[in-house]
Amino acid sequence: MTAHQNLFDNSSDWLDHTLTNASSSLPASATRLTDGASITRSTVGVLELHPSPGRPNPNNEALIVSAGVHGNETAPIEVLNGLVNELLNGDWELACPLLLIMGNPPAMVAGERFLEANMNRLFHGAHNKPEYRELPEAARARQIEALCREFSATHSGKLSHYDLHTAIRPSRREKFALYPFVAGRQVEASQCDFLLEAQVDTLLLQHKAGTTFSSFTSSVLGAESFTVELGKVQPFGQNDLTRFTGIRDALRRRFRGAAAPMPKAPFADMTVFEVVHEILNTGKSFQFHVPDDVANFTEYAPGTVIWEDGATCYRVGDIPEAIVFPNRDVPVGQRVGLMIRARKAVSGA
Numbered sequence: 001m002t003a004h005q006n007l008f009d010n011s012s013d014w015l016d017h018t019l020t021n022a023s024s025s026l027p028a029s030a031t032r033l034t035d036g037a038s039i040t041r042s043t044v045g046v047l048e049l050h051p052s053p054g055r056p057n058p059n060n061e062a063l064i065v066s067a068g069v070h071g072n073e074t075a076p077i078e079v080l081n082g083l084v085n086e087l088l089n090g091d092w093e094l095a096c097p098l099l100l101i102m103g104n105p106p107a108m109v110a111g112e113r114f115l116e117a118n119m120n121r122l123f124h125g126a127h128n129k130p131e132y133r134e135l136p137e138a139a140r141a142r143q144i145e146a147l148c149r150e151f152s153a154t155h156s157g158k159l160s161h162y163d164l165h166t167a168i169r170p171s172r173r174e175k176f177a178l179y180p181f182v183a184g185r186q187v188e189a190s191q192c193d194f195l196l197e198a199q200v201d202t203l204l205l206q207h208k209a210g211t212t213f214s215s216f217t218s219s220v221l222g223a224e225s226f227t228v229e230l231g232k233v234q235p236f237g238q239n240d241l242t243r244f245t246g247i248r249d250a251l252r253r254r255f256r257g258a259a260a261p262m263p264k265a266p267f268a269d270m271t272v273f274e275v276v277h278e279i280l281n282t283g284k285s286f287q288f289h290v291p292d293d294v295a296n297f298t299e300y301a302p303g304t305v306i307w308e309d310g311a312t313c314y315r316v317g318d319i320p321e322a323i324v325f326p327n328r329d330v331p332v333g334q335r336v337g338l339m340i341r342a343r344k345a346v347s348g349a
């Protein structure tokens with residue numbers, strides 16, 4: 001039996017197996033590659049990979065890479081699946097521990113962002129809130145948190161997490177990363193270099209901790225974590241994967257333990273924004289004045305009214321602000337968008 005068959009039964013690959021078994025709870029299954037590396041499918045859509053024992057881990061690191069936390073954001077899922085196929089084909093050898101996650105398999109099958117609740121609002125303990133705790137997406141977030149805790153506890157190297165997404169709207173900046181807020185923390189220059197290597201040239205600094213997957217891994221596990229937006233949402237099979245070679249090649253380089261390309265001066269080519277305001281749906285009287293089809297990073301002049309609800313009215317401050325992730329169609333209390341501002345000093349975040 002091949003390594004492939006051990007892990008994925010009769011399915012053609014990891015993605016096929018995950019879609020076929022999206023709602024099943026299968027027992028774990030493991031295999032060993034010819035170089036001695038091991039791969040365990042811990043549960044549907046989750047692979048834990050270890051290099052051959054004794055093999056050097058030159059970058060002294062462990063990585064969590066996730067995609068499909070939103071089921072309709074398919075390009076990063078295809079990228080991750082392609083890298084797993086390369087490894088199983090013996091195209092390259094693994095040098096560092098990896099936890100690879102397809103976040104929400106039932107939503108992937110349905111081609112939807114989520115089925116009952118937005119899973120990327122259910123991390124950092126939010127899955128235990130009474131209104132969510134019985135939902136399948138809360139159970140999946142809880143299971144993923146437990147697998148990440150276990151993975152992080154067993155690896156001493158530096159832990160990074162890249163949660164890969166694509167955006168609903170068009171974007172004036174196609175690829176950008178969000179850096180979750182952790183008090184007193186600054187983006188490491190090496191992370192900035194990695195993002196640039198992946199052709200992600202815009203960084204957005206969050207202003208408070210949230211309930212996203214990357215916020216959980218950074219706040220609770222101390223990982224260097226990013227939500228990475230890589231393009232626009234498309235159904236499976238309709239992605240132009242030539243637009244995703246930057247992230248594919250940069251991840252493969254890390255998985256193989258190869259050295260980073262020549263580092264640039266930190267932030268030299270990175271445009272940095274900071275979040276100045278999180279727009280929340282405040283309820284019945286909430287009015288959002290940003291049109292439905294506006295692109296991410298569309299700028300608004302000082303004084304523009306962005307939203308109001310009778311009690312509060314949010315206007316752009318003295319410096320222009322741009323909108324990211326405008327989406328009025330969210331439950332009360334959830335994020336309708338982020339107002340961001342270019343950061344003045346770019347000598348360090």
Ligand SMILES: O=C(O)CCC(=O)N[C@@H](CCC(=O)O)C(=O)O
Pocket residue numbers: 070120165166167168169178212214227325326327
């Ligand atoms: O395009 C959109 O409106 C959403 C794209 C997306 O899923 N973005 C993430 C960002 C998470 C973060 O703030 O780190 C999300 O909304 O969950």
Ligand SMILES: [Zn+2]
Pocket residue numbers: 069070073165166
């Ligand atoms: Zn997403």
